[in-house]
Amino acid sequence: MVSISPEAPQSLNAAAPAPLRLVLDGIDRLGRLDGWIGGGCLLALTLLMLCEVATRFLSNFLPFFPPSISIAWEYSSYLMAASFTFGAAMTLRVGGHIRVVLLLKNVPAPVQRALEIFSAAAGFAFMAFLTSAMAKFAWSAFVRGQVSTSSDTPLWFPQAVVTFGMLLLTLQFLARAIQAALGLPLEDHRMKASPVE
Numbered sequence: 001m002v003s004i005s006p007e008a009p010q011s012l013n014a015a016a017p018a019p020l021r022l023v024l025d026g027i028d029r030l031g032r033l034d035g036w037i038g039g040g041c042l043l044a045l046t047l048l049m050l051c052e053v054a055t056r057f058l059s060n061f062l063p064f065f066p067p068s069i070s071i072a073w074e075y076s077s078y079l080m081a082a083s084f085t086f087g088a089a090m091t092l093r094v095g096g097h098i099r100v101v102l103l104l105k106n107v108p109a110p111v112q113r114a115l116e117i118f119s120a121a122a123g124f125a126f127m128a129f130l131t132s133a134m135a136k137f138a139w140s141a142f143v144r145g146q147v148s149t150s151s152d153t154p155l156w157f158p159q160a161v162v163t164f165g166m167l168l169l170t171l172q173f174l175a176r177a178i179q180a181a182l183g184l185p186l187e188d189h190r191m192k193a194s195p196v197e
Contacts, residue, residue, distance in 0.1 A: 012185045020178065027175040028188065031089040034168040038087025045079035048072055071151045078158040085165025089172035095187035113180055120177035127170040134163040 013024040052072040059065040091097055104112050138159035140146075146155045179186055 012188055013179065015184060016178075016182055020182075024175050024178065024184075027171045028093065030168055031093045031172055034086050034088070034165065034172075035090030038083050038085075038090070038165075041079050041083040041086055045076055045083060048076055048079065052076075071153075074148060074150050074153070078161075081158065082161050082165060085162050085169070088165065089168040092169065092172045092176065093188050095189070113183065116180040116186060117177055120173055120180055124170060124173035124177055127166060127173055131163060131166040131170050134159065134166055138163050 011021065011025050011028075013021045013028070016024055048069070049072070052069050055066060055069055059067040088097075104115060107115070138156045141159055142154070142156035147153060148155060176186055178184075
């Protein structure tokens with residue numbers, strides 16, 4: 001029996017076949033990265049809005065100060081979209097998405113597993129379609145050289161960022177379907193933030 005040190009927690013996918021375990025663990029790592037990027041986008045959005053408020057406040061007293069940051073509202077919308085898509089994969093892995101579990105709690109375990117497999121597969125199919133459509137949208141903006149009218153920002157860049165967040169959620173749905181089919185734990189509560197006391 002192999003002992004696991006506290007520094008290296010055991011994988012929840014340990015019961016999966018070796019090649020599949022590597023894939024599932026890789027998706028879990030990407031899910032953690034997804035959460036960190038989402039948090040970074042949210043932090044950047046907050047800082048941008050605080051700078052906008054400070055700029056507007058200072059412009060009331062200092063005539064040479066600009067009345068606003070010209071890109072603040074545009075970039076805040078990009079950051080908001082990115083923070084919504086990033087973080088979704090990690091939220092799915094920790095069981096943080098809103099779900100109606102009334103049916104799941106009142107059916108036998110085999111039916112629960114079948115429902116989990118079906119819902120994860122449906123989520124995967126929907127997100128795969130959405131990710132594909134968004135990738136085509138970003139590629140089209142890149143090919144056409146579309147830029148924002150207010151800041152001349154190439155539109156493919158924020159669209160590609162959002163697409164990447166969607167791709168990570170798509171992969172997490174795929175991993176969830178596989179985990180449900182193999183009877184592995186569907187949620188990793190170790191990823192949750194510790195409660196603040």
